[in-house]
Amino acid sequence: MDRRFVISLSCPDTTGIVARIAGFLADAGGWIVEAAYHSDPGTGWFFTRQVVRADSLPFDADGLRERFAAVAAEIGPQAQWTVADTAEPKRAVVLVSKETHCLHDLLGRASSGELPVRLEAVVGNHEALAGIVEAHGVPFHHVPFPAAGDPRREAGKVEAFEKVREAVDAHSPDAIVLARFMQVLPAHLCERWAGRALNIHHSFLPSFVGARPYHQAYARGVKLIGATCHYVTADLDAGPIVEQDVIRVDHGDTAEDMVRRGRDIERLVLSRGLRWHLEDRILVHGNKTVVFR
Amino acid sequence: MDRRFVISLSCPDTTGIVARIAGFLADAGGWIVEAAYHSDPGTGWFFTRQVVRADSLPFDADGLRERFAAVAAEIGPQAQWTVADTAEPKRAVVLVSKETHCLHDLLGRASSGELPVRLEAVVGNHEALAGIVEAHGVPFHHVPFPAAGDPRREAGKVEAFEKVREAVDAHSPDAIVLARFMQVLPAHLCERWAGRALNIHHSFLPSFVGARPYHQAYARGVKLIGATCHYVTADLDAGPIVEQDVIRVDHGDTAEDMVRRGRDIERLVLSRGLRWHLEDRILVHGNKTVVFR
């Protein structure tokens, strides 16, 4: 694909925003290949994402940032914006536990080039995964977590999370992917990684928050099970939702069948959410997302 | 379609049940055109539904019931069973309020013969619907409910529900369909009509129980909205789930868009659930359903 610049902006809605941005790009000769707009009547905010061919502009990404800053300033003080450059590859760190289906899926997608990401590292609490991760050319960091009965459990957890933080922050990644990590992230990490940490929850939220959602779904007798990709916040399973999907189940499915069949949805939902995040398609506002697919 | 007998049975699971039923039918020359079985490992119960060509048996529906009672008795004292005869048309009464999409859908399906049902009556609290209901050849009963500010509201509701009960019970219907009825059924009617009253709730339960579920969904920022058909019980929106489905929404959908778009799912989910009920495809056990589609 040709090199492109991706401009994202959100601000209080008013007339003339599109004209200002489009005028700026037209004056500079910018060739827009994708453009999406959203005016939200509920919040009165405006959102846009525009993709411009890099070779149509007479300046580079930093030049565009400098000039666009002036445009954004005229639009107003609340305007939030970013300019991404597809020539700068996005980087991610993956956190995993024992359930490996999302990890295998991400490794396959990254190594085949299907997902536009460089996996910098995988951090996990089960050493057995090191082999296959490293076979894909990705470093594996083993960070053991204290077991359920451990008397030093709380302190041990604090230490383990400190090691996870170091392993993640060493790469300053664009995305921190909780690929069925199974540990609740402490509030200070949620805050530190706000807007970059994506989790996959194995239910159709807000149904079945918390532990063992498939078993909750089985007990309630639902006819569809789902998965939810969301940004991590300090409220467990309550962050801004990025993507959800479901599959049909019936009386013949045990809770274990749901666990197995749900993996297909978890893989898909997480990989879609991650792709949109990497392509700067997601604008978060309050506890909701605008996703320009 | 040829005349058929539909046998449904549920009982504690053990070996030999299939052999006993199949043996009975084979001895009588019964030609089985559909057969479904389910052994539930969670509850230890067994469920079956069998469809037999009526002309293959040397006795009629009552004769079959008499003989099958003996088979069921041998299977055990907890066995519950029914024998339906497709020559006896199923009958339904529909309860509606202002939202008419499910009503229009059911009238169309019934009048074209697509849904195997005789609509005996429609009971509603808005007289405006009388014309179109009667144009389909179905009697309309107008039962006004007291408005929100009415000082005699509670007493008025009791009287109104008594009229609804009379209008329904006059037909002893096989199905009482709450097609967006918008009034919470009192407990004594839930009990009276247990296993016959089907409701459509406009969310993917157990998410968004109660009032204005689409507005709840909008506020949470979910990416799919749904509808649920369930048997009515005294616990609001908590009865056994019969069918659910969803459609995709995004940031461009307002709460009003969700209300409108959700109607497509409500129509489908209610008509599917009702069909399965009418065809004796649903066996309820505890708060869950076995649906032999």
Place this chain on the structure above:
Amino acid sequence: MDRRFVISLSCPDTTGIVARIAGFLADAGGWIVEAAYHSDPGTGWFFTRQVVRADSLPFDADGLRERFAAVAAEIGPQAQWTVADTAEPKRAVVLVSKETHCLHDLLGRASSGELPVRLEAVVGNHEALAGIVEAHGVPFHHVPFPAAGDPRREAGKVEAFEKVREAVDAHSPDAIVLARFMQVLPAHLCERWAGRALNIHHSFLPSFVGARPYHQAYARGVKLIGATCHYVTADLDAGPIVEQDVIRVDHGDTAEDMVRRGRDIERLVLSRGLRWHLEDRILVHGNKTVVFR
């Protein structure tokens, strides 16, 4: 909903188009509530649809058309555009045959106000439908078609189609809806109604063109069946596709089951396609559609 103007435009792609349109609207004080753009790399064409609050502009629809004509002229001689006014209700005529499910569905949606359309007339070759159509306040025109064995069949068809044409053209409708009409429209009517005639075909095109598609699907043993809404062209079932959807079937579904179950998809796909047409969301280019949902 507030009154709105809907601007649609397509033209060869180049830089500055968005800026020109947005600049024009901003200068006039136009408040854009929806905006969608598409640059098609395959054809090199550009497409946009913009929705403006009528009360934000100092002129009415005709005033907007006059001014926008000048903008479009500057954009280039190939630019095609329309301006619709939501205060002018869209009007449709429905053509039907014996299969009534789509008709019932459209009548229900129109009469409840769910679909933004005035049904001007229904034209059908089976008189039995007159009663229910007229009960919805819509005139019914009975136009009998010659039966299969009729020696004057071809001449009779020509006469019948002439009557259909008259009944349709008397209303100059925005949409002519072939709701399972079952007669192949002659080429001169396809041309006359180009871009306004929508058909529902009961298969997932391009699979199973022509007669009895569900029986073709049954014979091939497919695991999903579908329906397709497309603009009518002289090539049978080959016009620009507007919308498609599918449902799962299995070995237990006979061809007759597929006919029955497919109706749910036909209803949905036709009503969605018609809505998008009425809301000016569809731009046709060559044999493909851009649908700004």
Place this chain on the structure above:
Amino acid sequence: MDRRFVISLSCPDTTGIVARIAGFLADAGGWIVEAAYHSDPGTGWFFTRQVVRADSLPFDADGLRERFAAVAAEIGPQAQWTVADTAEPKRAVVLVSKETHCLHDLLGRASSGELPVRLEAVVGNHEALAGIVEAHGVPFHHVPFPAAGDPRREAGKVEAFEKVREAVDAHSPDAIVLARFMQVLPAHLCERWAGRALNIHHSFLPSFVGARPYHQAYARGVKLIGATCHYVTADLDAGPIVEQDVIRVDHGDTAEDMVRRGRDIERLVLSRGLRWHLEDRILVHGNKTVVFR
């Protein structure tokens, strides 16, 4: 999971088949945990699959086969049946080319134990895959195929297929999986591996048979793209269909986007089809399948 025996049988339909099988199992004390039946009115054939707990029977798999042979003989000379034992793991060989997404998916599912299969070998014409395949503990056989311009191409293909045959037959696998193999299997191998070779075709068959189906789909302007898992026969892309699924696309998707997004469906459809094959859930009759999911 407990050890189980899986009995599959198909035969011309008549009364008493269920009674005979159920009676045999009941007499032996067999505990049936899953049972499915299908009477096909089109062909007049009967199909069943029954799953019995191994520890409920007083004989092993071979003992069951011996006794069941007598039951099947009584049912009739056309009865076809198999008895599988879940204690005997199923084995598969995977054939691949350059597109690796299905391979990665199968390796992940097999190595995590999600898919009940032992991958005996991967055969491919691109050596680059050897590393990752072997990292999963699976042998990789490199069989180069002659390139497009090669003057000895036909002879070279014959030799290459002979090597593929040897590599496959060395394992007598239960499944030969063409995971985007991209080479048309010669007729003698289709016949040799009949009922064991599963292919994934990247379209919703029968639409878009043959080469570059996504590009065909793009050209036609369809609104859904799909994938099909089918048994391989000498007729290209025309074998019995096992599973199909689709995803929504729109005008914004280029042919390349369809290639990328279609991979998600290919992975799912192939892995589902393979699972059902491995679990003896598929009974082939003529060119259609009965799939007892």
